[in-house]
Amino acid sequence: MATTQTTTDAREIVEPSSEDTEFVFFSGKGGVGKSTVSCATATWLADNDYNTLLVTTDPAPNLSDIFGEEIGHEVTAIDDIDNLSAIEIDPDEAAEEYRQETIEPMRELLDDEQIQAVEEQLNSPCVEEIAAFDNFVDFMDSPEYDVVVFDTAPTGHTIRLMELPSDWNAELEKGGSTCIGPAASMEERKKDYERAIDTLQDSEKTSFAFVGKPEDSSVDEIQRSASDLGELGVKSQLLIINGYLPESVCEDPFFEGKREDEQAVIERAKSELDADAMATYPLQPGEIAGLDLLADVGGVLYDGDDATVDVGSATNVEEEESVDFDSLADPDAIAEKLQSVDGETRYLFFTGKGGVGKSTIAATSATKLAEAGYETLVVTTDPAAHLEDIFGEPVGHEPTSVSQVNLDAARIDQEKALEEYRQQVLDHVTEMYENKEDSEIDVDAAIASVEEELESPCAEEMAALEKFVAYFEEDGYDIVVFDTAPTGHTLRLLELPSDWKGFMDLGSLTKGAAPAKGDQYDNVIEIMQNPDKSSFAFVMYPEYTPMMEAHRAAEDLKDQVGIETAFVVANYLLPEEYGDNAFFANRRAQQQQYLGEIKDRFETPMMLAPLRQDEPIGLNELSAFGDEVTGLGALDEQVTEVPQQ
């Protein structure tokens, strides 16, 4: 039985403390069960007679999967639960609505072609950010509900959302038009934003909860995010660790060891994270979906009940259907997609939801490629970078060697990137004025106002893009491995070049000036679309939600940017030699079922990577781990042939 005591303090935190609406935010890396916990919390509140609204701003929402009922962009009453409604705020749809509202009045004046040009221009990442946030703010004023539960976007993104209102207010006080909208119309919303910030910072009205897995990286991530939020005046009150291995099912050294590690992480979280309350919920033999399991989660978290782990029941185990791993894995097909063709630089993108282990896979692939003789650079664009933890060496903004021959690593540091971008713009503007000596313009004042303008949130987005694109121009590497940001954000980053290209074509059309960066972006897009130069790999673990999210993201990538997925990585496969009982048989059967589904859905080669007792840390462990991953062991023989061509 579960030994970890859950505290019922959690109950006080999520229950409304006054007549005012209580707002409960769940934050945490994707894949930790944040949606499950949010749904369980909302269900528990509704069952306790609170009129409850559940809101998700996740770019890849899965409330519908959990409740087994379609929920969309409108507030929907949940059929089988009194007092509970839910809404999924789809950022794409929200952005489209915002665009259409903006464009509608222009239809009277402009023809279709012109409207299309404006529409293209409105395809900026900032517009999407505002639109999604606008919707989010709308629910901060919901007197008709006792509680509003937000199943928020992954941590890094959440924080940026939180930061925006402060920046906006600063922007508005300066007056004038900004790239986030006309000052006049922003002025109207200013009060709403201010109230939203006040509410977020008011711990009587707002509860902030983090959900994590019993893994060091997950707890580290929470620690970082919680401290960022703390700086914004938002205190994190509740910590939920989800998915620990139940004691009763760990019967061999592998899983006993894993369980011990997990318990140590839980202890660490308890002592290091300054949360008012903490609760835990065990791993189930199957997935948490349906009202019974949701009720179990709620009972454990908020009523101090013992968790029900019904070992044999969840998935229907069909042993004879067990998947033949050898037929799924094709090492040569994977190796081919990893290596450079005709001496051209190969770009590898490992993408997927947070928590699927893509940093480890990226670092392992990079290590093995470097070992095989390729000059390799591994770059992370993840705001919460794990490369440093994985290599056990400092990884900075500029490519630096990580003590492995042929291997460099770099991390896109948002603040530094922003500083570089600012400097670049200021230099450009200064130079422009230097070439106009006869101007009566007060150059210092002009530059000062540009400097002020660079404080906008959009500048940050641009800075990140600049940096991303810049890595395509790093010379001297055979292979550049990107350990990209979580799916939604990754997509946006990847879409950026196309969007801005369109934006700039439009600019040059009307102003007759050739955009300096246009060719560079053309080049980047072309590289990303060329299967001989770029490989996009979706990393996931074989469970329903991660698979669906990866698949949606892959489809978007194809539809919006014209990029085909090169291969998929199925990570955390349970080893056959351990966990010889019904619980793990169930989990294994479930994994196999999803491996088959992944194969069918993606129709690409698969890279299979086993669950390890410990995450590999340091070059030796990465290298050893690489030998167990499909395709990475096949590199050595091939590399001796390739350079001769």
Next chain:
Amino acid sequence: MTRIQLYEEAMCCSTGVCGPNPDDELVELSAALDQLEDEFEGAEISRANMQHNIDEFLNTEEIYDLVEANGPEILPITTVDGDIVAKEEYLSYDELAAELRGNQPQEA
């Protein structure tokens, strides 16, 4: 008092500091307008771009007709006290200053 009004195409931000490269023309224009407002007490300068201030276009007949007939290529348009003084291009600081100076004594 002299009122300078600019009608501009749809744009993300009028200061030009947006996107991968700053837009030199817009940066210069913004600086010029700031400075003119400081230097000429009676000057009232405002900008309308199609994305954010579509009403200004719909409610000003002359501008509406021009854009309808020529498309947004006719923009930017600059008016001084309602009279169109420039089309398809921005005026420089010197030109705008001259307009303001010329308008200071009362004109018909």
